Amino acid sequence: MIAAYRHDVHKMNGQPHDYAPETFAGVRVNQTVPHGADGDASALSRPSGQPEQTVENHETLYRLSLIEGESRYDSQAFTRNSVESVVKSLLTEDDPEALHRAWLDSDIVSAFTESVYFPYTSLKYHTLLVAALLDNYRAGHEFDDLRLVADNVEEIVPHRTVYAGEEFALRIDIDARGQPSAPLGSRPWRSWASTWNRLTAHPMDTSHDKYEMVLDANLRRIGAWSTALQYIEDFQEVFDQ
Amino acid sequence: MDYIGHPYYVSGNAILHALGQHLPNDVHQHLHASHGISVPGQFGRFPDEHSQSGVRPYLGSGLPDVGSYDDLFLMRNPTHHWLLDSRPRDALNTHDIRPQSGHPALSHETVMDRSEDAHKQQQTTKWYITAYLHADEPDVLPLGEDLLEGLQFGGKRNYGYGITRLKDTQVVDIDELDYSRLEDGDAYLIEVMTPFVLESEYPSAADQDVPWWWNESRQDLRERVEKILEQREVYRLQTVDHGQVVKYEGDRPVETAKSGIFRVGTHSKYGFGELRVKPVEPRPD
Numbered sequence: 001m002i003a004a005y006r007h008d009v010h011k012m013n014g015q016p017h018d019y020a021p022e023t024f025a026g027v028r029v030n031q032t033v034p035h036g037a038d039g040d041a042s043a044l045s046r047p048s049g050q051p052e053q054t055v056e057n058h059e060t061l062y063r064l065s066l067i068e069g070e071s072r073y074d075s076q077a078f079t080r081n082s083v084e085s086v087v088k089s090l091l092t093e094d095d096p097e098a099l100h101r102a103w104l105d106s107d108i109v110s111a112f113t114e115s116v117y118f119p120y121t122s123l124k125y126h127t128l129l130v131a132a133l134l135d136n137y138r139a140g141h142e143f144d145d146l147r148l149v150a151d152n153v154e155e156i157v158p159h160r161t162v163y164a165g166e167e168f169a170l171r172i173d174i175d176a177r178g179q180p181s182a183p184l185g186s187r188p189w190r191s192w193a194s195t196w197n198r199l200t201a202h203p204m205d206t207s208h209d210k211y212e213m214v215l216d217a218n219l220r221r222i223g224a225w226s227t228a229l230q231y232i233e234d235f236q237e238v239f240d241q
Numbered sequence: 242m243d244y245i246g247h248p249y250y251v252s253g254n255a256i257l258h259a260l261g262q263h264l265p266n267d268v269h270q271h272l273h274a275s276h277g278i279s280v281p282g283q284f285g286r287f288p289d290e291h292s293q294s295g296v297r298p299y300l301g302s303g304l305p306d307v308g309s310y311d312d313l314f315l316m317r318n319p320t321h322h323w324l325l326d327s328r329p330r331d332a333l334n335t336h337d338i339r340p341q342s343g344h345p346a347l348s349h350e351t352v353m354d355r356s357e358d359a360h361k362q363q364q365t366t367k368w369y370i371t372a373y374l375h376a377d378e379p380d381v382l383p384l385g386e387d388l389l390e391g392l393q394f395g396g397k398r399n400y401g402y403g404i405t406r407l408k409d410t411q412v413v414d415i416d417e418l419d420y421s422r423l424e425d426g427d428a429y430l431i432e433v434m435t436p437f438v439l440e441s442e443y444p445s446a447a448d449q450d451v452p453w454w455w456n457e458s459r460q461d462l463r464e465r466v467e468k469i470l471e472q473r474e475v476y477r478l479q480t481v482d483h484g485q486v487v488k489y490e491g492d493r494p495v496e497t498a499k500s501g502i503f504r505v506g507t508h509s510k511y512g513f514g515e516l517r518v519k520p521v522e523p524r525p526d
Binding site: 047052054066067120180193194197199200202206207208211213214216220221222224227228231239 | 249321326329331462463466485
């Protein structure tokens with residue numbers, strides 16, 4: 001499982017995958033993730049085929065926010081040393097469950113995009129999706145058995161919880177355990193809105209709370225999974241009532 | 242101007258209310274309005290099921306010809322699958338929010354200012370609202386374009402919020418459309434395009450269960466509370482939330498498709514109960 005959290009370190013220091021070093025701070029990084037979990041997670045957020053630059057003049061590692069349209073890059077917060085020390089703690093932890101928790105809670109990795117071509121995608125949520133798929137595949141589950149499950153906030157399932165906020169958590173699993181859920185479908189594609197639309201209940205107050213209704217309305221308009229999960233995090237941060 | 246109102250759509254009720262300011266009652270009473278869906282004025286590619294193909298500049302800011310049943314729904318699903326992958330589609334298809342005295346106002350345009358070169362212009366994408374009217378009396382439609390100009394929706398209208406300009410209109414004869422994609426399928430799905438009303442506080446509106454031709458019972462569907470405003474009174478509605486998909490149990494998919502365009506159930510005059518019928522397997526060509 002640890003490989004999943006360490007597979008895209010090169011995206012934080014700007015090295016192409018082919019030339020990326022195999023170690024970082026003494027641990028093995030940038031290794032191929034087994035069971036095709038990385039490719040499947042990528043297909044949840046990016047089109048297949050040769051990528052094109054989708055935003056002019058933004059060929060950087062830093063993510064753009066759907067809310068502000070601004071890069072998360074902040075030269076004060078992101079000096080090379082500060083990033084390195086935070087990233088180090090996110091990678092060198094060798095308890096897999098603690099590693100999962102650290103990624104769920106990190107806002108430093110939210111600053112990076114999963115691909116320079118698609119700057120609204122999020123490296124944080126791509127990595128959590130890779131881990132969730134890998135953990136399911138290792139347990140023998142096929143992609144078309146999987147469901148998106150809306151959990152209560154305290155319910156964190158190691159490796160399978162892909163989003164944990166102050167009001168709810170989201171998990172990829174085969175067993176909904178009585179919680180609202182929706183199937184992921186037969187193959188990975190940019191199916192966020194389609195899946196969110198099929199959830200048997202939405203984990204927010206869409207009857208009365210205007211801001212939660214706006215969040216929901218926008219979530220029904222987003223295809224890429226890592227973009228959508230990151231948008232929930234950003235929205236709660238900016239419009240916290 | 243930005244819009245402070247229902248974030249999922251401009252309700253059919255709001256559209257009829259706005260039209261009521263310009264129309265004599267003997268015309269207005271015969272109109273039925275769909276909900277209005279926000280569409281980014283962007284480039285796009287016709288989806289496979291559309292009767293046209295290829296890429297069109299600013300597909301989202303016009304009304305392409307409608308020849309088949311599926312063409313009607315090009316702009317009705319807020320995911321807008323026709324947006325190009327070569328552009329930041331999720332950023333262009335989500336509303337920017339500009340809080341206005343505590344209300345989340347939706348921006349009327351999306352500005353992408355990514356240029357480092359000051360001579361390059363900003364890229365601005367305007368938002369449009371698409372909606373359709375039908376009438377239960379002949380000769381009422383089409384309305385004059387002057388009656389559709391300057392309609393205003395949502396809150397703080399005295400301050401100019403929610404004002405619109407007419408961009409384009411189109412008349413479609415539902416009986417003349419090509420329904421062949423629905424004629425030789427083995428199985429069909431129903432997509433709930435706008436909420437289906439189960440219960441309404443409105444006087445004399447009867448409660449309804451989900452239609453018998455949905456292969457899904459009420460407890461397995463997501464519900465959401467809606468409301469309609471009539472004569473300054475707010476009436477609460479309990480609805481099957483839009484965006485869900487159910488299996489079709491009936492055996493007359495074309496008739497069901499036509500009634501889904503005119504909408505089914507309580508408050509269908511005001512935009513509720515719009516349905517789309519989809520064949521499960523695309524027809525092999």
